[in-house]
Amino acid sequence: MIPDLDITGDVCPMTFVKVKIALTTIAPWGKLAVLVKEEALKNVVSSLHSEGHRVTGVARRESAFLIEVEKRGAAG
Amino acid sequence: MNEADFKELKKGGMMRQREAGLFSVRLHVVGGRLATGQLQAICDAADRFGRGTVHLTSRQGVEIPFVPAESLAALKSFLARYGVRVGVCGPTVRTVTACQGCAVCPSGVIDSPALAERLDREFYGKALPHKFKIGISGCVNNCMKAEENDIGIKGWIEPQWSPAACTACGICEAVCPTKVVRIAEGDSAVAVDLSGCIGCGDCITACPTGAMGEGIRGQRICVGGKFGRRPVLGTWILGVLRTPDEVLAAVRAAVAFFREHGRPKERFGDTLQRVGLSALEGKFKERTGLDT
Numbered sequence: 211m212i213p214d215l216d217i218t219g220d221v222c223p224m225t226f227v228k229v230k231i232a233l234t235t236i237a238p239w240g241k242l243a244v245l246v247k248e249e250a251l252k253n254v255v256s257s258l259h260s261e262g263h264r265v266t267g268v269a270r271r272e273s274a275f276l277i278e279v280e281k282r283g284a285a286g
Numbered sequence: 287m288n289e290a291d292f293k294e295l296k297k298g299g300m301m302r303q304r305e306a307g308l309f310s311v312r313l314h315v316v317g318g319r320l321a322t323g324q325l326q327a328i329c330d331a332a333d334r335f336g337r338g339t340v341h342l343t344s345r346q347g348v349e350i351p352f353v354p355a356e357s358l359a360a361l362k363s364f365l366a367r368y369g370v371r372v373g374v375c376g377p378t379v380r381t382v383t384a385c386q387g388c389a390v391c392p393s394g395v396i397d398s399p400a401l402a403e404r405l406d407r408e409f410y411g412k413a414l415p416h417k418f419k420i421g422i423s424g425c426v427n428n429c430m431k432a433e434e435n436d437i438g439i440k441g442w443i444e445p446q447w448s449p450a451a452c453t454a455c456g457i458c459e460a461v462c463p464t465k466v467v468r469i470a471e472g473d474s475a476v477a478v479d480l481s482g483c484i485g486c487g488d489c490i491t492a493c494p495t496g497a498m499g500e501g502i503r504g505q506r507i508c509v510g511g512k513f514g515r516r517p518v519l520g521t522w523i524l525g526v527l528r529t530p531d532e533v534l535a536a537v538r539a540a541v542a543f544f545r546e547h548g549r550p551k552e553r554f555g556d557t558l559q560r561v562g563l564s565a566l567e568g569k570f571k572e573r574t575g576l577d578t
Contacts, residue, residue, distance in 0.1 A: 251457055251460055251461050255457065255491075255492045255493075256492060265495075266494075268453070268456065269455075270456055275455075275456070275457065275460065
């Protein structure tokens, strides 16, 4: 998995803002690979959940995590 | 007025000021919450009987300073008409403090103001060997500084892992602030060392699959904390209590223990040091049936 978006240099709330913007560029059910540092994981994953997206894959990348996000369906 | 009279007045929330004949009158506030009508009555009372100011105390209380001795009775009956009672001081159970809790705060785990009301109803003003403070934080962010109280209460989430949905992705391990969530080497089992868990629930919030869930959403209590000249943090005791009823039972046991073993002018924590924490644990077991 190669990251589509790297937010390891950002801090909250820009971390999730950037993910949201990136999600607007893909179709419902589409996938987005995001590189997230440990400190931002909890907020990014819980924000994704609360907006109806799913985290469908997680892989460790040294001190960061590469997460695969599935954008929620149009009705969701 | 003699010393004994002053002591009685103080127990009833009327504290003698530096200047003779003047009193600072402490009011009864539960969990830092006042209705606007009560606040207006307090303002009016401060104008009529004091000098137009109120003091907000360090434990969510309100005092009206500069009230002359001869106005104390009139002030009391004026406030009573608006549902404001005079508070307490001296060797009694003091103000039960609380945050806004889960009804207001996004981080809240328990309804701290509701629990404060129940504790206040049962214990406020009760005579004990020394002052006795109870404080409630709705979650582990601990805005109410639970450990500074004779009994501190904190909202707490105990995680429970279920293997079915787990992909061993490692997010729970990464987000755990005390590093007690561990993915076992070589396989996909997640182990949580609950003895070091601080009950924040971050592992649950961050879990992408729902494999990490809530085992218990409840509260824990700590005993023997205080501030003042020699601050001491309270000691966590018992496991996670599931209901407000269990908290009430535990506080009841602790208060009974203090009444039985405490000496005058000795704070609860000092009694525990002298008598031993295990004696209190025995009392908990006997009175609540809860495991210690």
